[in-house]
Every structure is written in structure tokens, then in C-alpha cells.
Amino acid sequence: MSVMKTIFFVGSCTLMLITIYMIFMWVPTEQNLGISQRIFYVHVPLGWIGMVSILVVGIASIGHLLTRNNTWDAVAYSAAELGVIFATLILITGAVWAKPVWGVWWSWDPKLTTTLILWFIYVGYLMVRSFSTPGSQGRRYASVVALLGAIDAPIIYLASIWWRTAHPNLNIGPLAEADSDLDGRMYITFFVSLMTFTVFYVYVMLERIQMRKCEDDLDEVHQYVSLT
Amino acid sequence: MFRLLNRTFGLLTLVIGAVALIAVLNNVVVYAESAAVDETQQNGPEANLKYLFAVFFLVWAFFFGYTFFLSRRLKEMKSEVAILKKIISEKE
Numbered sequence: 001m002s003v004m005k006t007i008f009f010v011g012s013c014t015l016m017l018i019t020i021y022m023i024f025m026w027v028p029t030e031q032n033l034g035i036s037q038r039i040f041y042v043h044v045p046l047g048w049i050g051m052v053s054i055l056v057v058g059i060a061s062i063g064h065l066l067t068r069n070n071t072w073d074a075v076a077y078s079a080a081e082l083g084v085i086f087a088t089l090i091l092i093t094g095a096v097w098a099k100p101v102w103g104v105w106w107s108w109d110p111k112l113t114t115t116l117i118l119w120f121i122y123v124g125y126l127m128v129r130s131f132s133t134p135g136s137q138g139r140r141y142a143s144v145v146a147l148l149g150a151i152d153a154p155i156i157y158l159a160s161i162w163w164r165t166a167h168p169n170l171n172i173g174p175l176a177e178a179d180s181d182l183d184g185r186m187y188i189t190f191f192v193s194l195m196t197f198t199v200f201y202v203y204v205m206l207e208r209i210q211m212r213k214c215e216d217d218l219d220e221v222h223q224y225v226s227l228t
Numbered sequence: 229m230f231r232l233l234n235r236t237f238g239l240l241t242l243v244i245g246a247v248a249l250i251a252v253l254n255n256v257v258v259y260a261e262s263a264a265v266d267e268t269q270q271n272g273p274e275a276n277l278k279y280l281f282a283v284f285f286l287v288w289a290f291f292f293g294y295t296f297f298l299s300r301r302l303k304e305m306k307s308e309v310a311i312l313k314k315i316i317s318e319k320e
Binding site: 211221 | 275276277279280282283284286287290294298301302305308309312315316319
């Protein structure tokens, strides 16, 4: 486990440096949006992680509900905590990008609104965990919240197809348009950035899961000590 | 202690979210269809560079903040383990 973590840590650091070089020095500037288009290489990978994270929370919650295994719960909790951070960053970076491009910090665009809902789902999950009584009941309730929340991920992805939105058409993914106008170097930079954030996410997840297990063990020892 | 930390984290997140939402609703809400692009802002190679730097600054600030949060939690866990060891040894 520690070898894997080291590999992911070194990998994410190296890739992060390469990504920064590519974004600032290598990739060409988009003609219409100008230099602010480079926010795309950070904003979209953050969005990808935010959506993946809620799916991880949902799958781990199913695992916990079926098996009652606390490892699944640790995975779900860790993914939710990381998810709230990434979802916050999606909203913030999106707002900073929207200002020079749309002229406003925020609009009730379907993609923005569904992402805001995702943020509230993450916070709701963590609030249920925090305010429920110790034991398995709170975990089960939170698992149900996570399952409902996981439905939001495909809605965010498909929002630009289903509704009229200020976001551009899908350039990447299974439903992307074939005649995308992205330059080859832009694609490469985007995929390197996507890989960087994914590796970083996996590394932090491994750290957080381990820490979460320690927290659970400590709680058990606390209960044991208070009983004896 | 951890539940207290978790509760604080949850509350803090909610408060930040609420403040952000109020700020958004207060002044800057417009519908996407009516949003206009100021083309004069997009001229020049360094136009809107501040937004790009703002994004990088915020992303790294969040990552470092979260790392700091985790390291503090780890430190508290270590001190709790030390206290528990002491209690158990006293009982034995």
C-alpha cells in the first residue's frame, strides 16, 4: 500500500509540473476566447473528478449497504470529503472563467445549476454523517443520500444535450461531437491534465481512506476504554 | 474530538456555501441568454491573464488547505493514541 501511495505521489507531482508547463508554455492560445480558455485545462478535469467522486460514493455506498463492511463506508466517506472540495473548485473556477467569457460570475445555466446541486448533495452527505448518532444507522442513511446523489452525475454530463445552455457542445466523452474544433495540442494538454488530476485524486483518496480507517479504530478504542 | 472536527468541517462548508450563494443572488444573477461578452476585454495577448492566475491560485490554495487540514487531523489522532495508551496502562 505504501509503495503504491509513493508511486501515486511521485507521479502526481511529476505530472503536475508537466501540466503546468504545457498549459502556460506549450499549448496554443484559442483565437476566440483568448488566454482565459486555458482555464479549460483545469476546470474540466476538476469537473470530471467531481462527477467520478459522486459515482465512487454511490458505488461504495451500495457495497456498504449490501455487505455492511466498514471499508466500503471508509471509501464512501473519503470520496465524499474529496468530492466536496472538487465540487467547490468546479464552481469557483467556473465562475472565474465565466466572468471574462460571459460577462457575469454566475448564471442559472443548467450545467451550473446541476453542479450546484451536486455540491449540496456532497454537503448533505457529510452533514448526515456528522449529525447522526454513532453507529451503523447514520452510515446507512448517508448511503441512501449518496445513492440518490449519484443520479446527478449523468445529468450534469448530459445537461448540454438535454437543455439549452451557455456551455459549449460536448467535445470529449462517449457522446462528444465528431467534428470537434479543438487543436491536436489542446487535446494532448487536456488529456495530460485529466490524467494528472486523476492520479492526484487517487493518491489523496488512498491517504484519506487509510486515515478514515484509523479514525474508526480510534472510535472503537474510545468506546472500549469508556466501557471498561 | 473527531466528530467535533467533522461537525465543524460540515458547518464551515455550509457557511461558506451560504455566503457564496447570498453573494451570487445579491448582485450578479442574470440569465445566460442575456449575458454579453465584452470584446474589448479579449484583445491583446495578456488580456484576462489575471483570471487564469486566479484559477491556479485558488486551486492550489484549496489543495494546500486540505493537506493542512489532514495533517492537523493526523496530529490530533497521534495525540489521542498517546492519551489512550496512557489510560490503558494506568488501568492495567
